[in-house]
Amino acid sequence: MPFSRLTPRTQKLTTLVAAGITFLLMALVFGGLQFFYAKRQQAVQNINYTQLRQLAETSGALAVEIDGEMMTVRMPDGQLLRAVVTNAAAQQEVAAAFASNKAQVEYQSLQPGTLTTILSWLLPIASVLLFVFIGWRVYASMGGGQGNFQQAETNTNDGATFADVAGVDEARAELSETIDFLRDPTRFGRLGGRPPRGLLLSGPPGTGKTLLARAAANEAKVPFLSVSGSSFQEKFAGLGAARVRRLFKQARKLAPCVIFIDEIDALGRKRGRGGDSASADQDQTLNQLLVEMDGFEQLSGVVVIASTNRPDILDQALTRPGRFDREITVNLADMRGREQILRVHARNLKLEEGLDLSWIARGTPGFSGADLANLLNEAAIAATRDNSEAVGREHVEYARDKILMGVERQGFLMDEDERFATAVHEAGHVAVGLAVENGDPIHKVSILPRGRALGVTQALPERDRFMKKREYLEDQIAMLLGGRAAELLLLETMTAGASNDIERAVEIARKMVAEFGMSPLGPIHLGRPEDPHSQTILDRIEQATNDIVGEQLKRACKVVDARRTEIAVLVDGLMERDTLDAEEIRSSFGLKSEQAAA
Numbered sequence: 001m002p003f004s005r006l007t008p009r010t011q012k013l014t015t016l017v018a019a020g021i022t023f024l025l026m027a028l029v030f031g032g033l034q035f036f037y038a039k040r041q042q043a044v045q046n047i048n049y050t051q052l053r054q055l056a057e058t059s060g061a062l063a064v065e066i067d068g069e070m071m072t073v074r075m076p077d078g079q080l081l082r083a084v085v086t087n088a089a090a091q092q093e094v095a096a097a098f099a100s101n102k103a104q105v106e107y108q109s110l111q112p113g114t115l116t117t118i119l120s121w122l123l124p125i126a127s128v129l130l131f132v133f134i135g136w137r138v139y140a141s142m143g144g145g146q147g148n149f150q151q152a153e154t155n156t157n158d159g160a161t162f163a164d165v166a167g168v169d170e171a172r173a174e175l176s177e178t179i180d181f182l183r184d185p186t187r188f189g190r191l192g193g194r195p196p197r198g199l200l201l202s203g204p205p206g207t208g209k210t211l212l213a214r215a216a217a218n219e220a221k222v223p224f225l226s227v228s229g230s231s232f233q234e235k236f237a238g239l240g241a242a243r244v245r246r247l248f249k250q251a252r253k254l255a256p257c258v259i260f261i262d263e264i265d266a267l268g269r270k271r272g273r274g275g276d277s278a279s280a281d282q283d284q285t286l287n288q289l290l291v292e293m294d295g296f297e298q299l300s301g302v303v304v305i306a307s308t309n310r311p312d313i314l315d316q317a318l319t320r321p322g323r324f325d326r327e328i329t330v331n332l333a334d335m336r337g338r339e340q341i342l343r344v345h346a347r348n349l350k351l352e353e354g355l356d357l358s359w360i361a362r363g364t365p366g367f368s369g370a371d372l373a374n375l376l377n378e379a380a381i382a383a384t385r386d387n388s389e390a391v392g393r394e395h396v397e398y399a400r401d402k403i404l405m406g407v408e409r410q411g412f413l414m415d416e417d418e419r420f421a422t423a424v425h426e427a428g429h430v431a432v433g434l435a436v437e438n439g440d441p442i443h444k445v446s447i448l449p450r451g452r453a454l455g456v457t458q459a460l461p462e463r464d465r466f467m468k469k470r471e472y473l474e475d476q477i478a479m480l481l482g483g484r485a486a487e488l489l490l491l492e493t494m495t496a497g498a499s500n501d502i503e504r505a506v507e508i509a510r511k512m513v514a515e516f517g518m519s520p521l522g523p524i525h526l527g528r529p530e531d532p533h534s535q536t537i538l539d540r541i542e543q544a545t546n547d548i549v550g551e552q553l554k555r556a557c558k559v560v561d562a563r564r565t566e567i568a569v570l571v572d573g574l575m576e577r578d579t580l581d582a583e584e585i586r587s588s589f590g591l592k593s594e595q596a597a598a
């Protein structure tokens, strides 16, 4: 995760200063309100949509205020013209036209209708309290009167260039055009290319999206304005939109520059979902962002890069031409990529002679760039603790276990009964894991509590899995349920420790039914949970999911039943030594060792 998230500055003010500022703000709010009333009383001329469009297309308007369906245009001579545009798309278009003709577009935050009614019957004291509160919120959201969007200059990967990003060659190549543009925005226009405006980096967390954006800015030697999408989430309608306006204002001053919006899904969700104030604010924030992007002069030299790991939930308006119209997918690296990433992060580490980065890469399928950086860091810490000269295999193994299984919980003592129950549960996972044909090899099993789990069975893919067959998914479910199967048959009870296993098993089964079409319901795809679906189809999916899970639990029970003796040996081993590695597991089950088999 990036370190550059800039949050509003929390300012500690003495009560006295606070009171003073509150008073000032109150005065401002009242003043503003009076102005607002004055403006309302000012003659407003109604115009129709066609006239509005004409206005939008010829420059001349000073500003446009959009309040619900009402669009009010302010002319340089102070005249106010108003039109009602009911169609949201049409409104967007007109707003964009205004913006590109240099009119200021503002989504109104205060809804006069509601406000006036509230004001008219609220006791004066109540309204004073309200203003104080709103005043505080505004003040706080402005970060004490200062901009929140700073050039991120004080963070760890500040000087990052493309040399620091590995394993994502395609994304790098796609960004090179953007860098050319940032280096010389005007030249780009002369050559007739369409300058990039918005890029969307999508992919799982920790794959280097932030790093890429920052490196692009650094390669072009332009400022990097970084902000998190979630920092726009405000309780009061309109505040988020105001923050967007300020961000772009600052960017225009700094241009050419890069605006980076991390986790844009936090503000870019589909609009118009809920009626509450927070989602109204989100809608306005998103509208404001769209208007700002449309309003860019083509060659202003501001490039907006956004990142998300949920491109599917983004409002479609965001990805229209002229906005975030280029999507660059940043995937988890494959083995070669992982080796390259490890090379980047091993630059300043001393590694033992025999420690080969490709060996680490092979043993870390599914690890993101951030995981790999973390792995080497943890290994280095372990090596220091051991007073070792260099980082060795054992340090890497230790670090990998720590990342995969969580830290061992010290001082958390289970009594013998609990240890036994945990050992039986884990042995059940192991037994099923060894029996199934399409599972990943069992790497380790432990009854030392780690994180929130009492015990862990760790299976590690031998290679990157790009395609998941039905049999693989079924085996996964069976293995997850192996713990519960062992409880049922060998302990003749059930423990709550299986809850996470069950959750994951059901999740896989549900995907098989509702997304991969691997059930008697046939090739159906349910889409997103938030979309409307009929109760009948939901019930049938639920049923088919239950069937799969039930069937796999039966299968797991069969395996456990057939392997009682071996499980007993494994449980003894666990009770004695807490953790068993792949070799010890295989010998408990009377299997040949890996090396001998190979």
Ligand code: ADP
Pocket: 001, 002, 003, 157, 164, 165, 166, 167, 168, 204, 205, 206, 207, 208, 209, 210, 211, 212, 307, 341, 344, 368, 369, 370, 371, 373
């Ligand atoms: P994201 O924005 O995709 O969540 P980040 O860019 O914040 O990921 O990555 C976090 C950290 O992980 C980076 O600062 C870097 O140290 C490391 N990292 C991630 N991906 C890579 C990569 N492809 N090459 C080198 N380091 C990487």
Ligand code: ZN
Pocket: 425, 426, 429, 480, 483, 484, 497, 498, 501
């Ligand atoms: Zn379990």
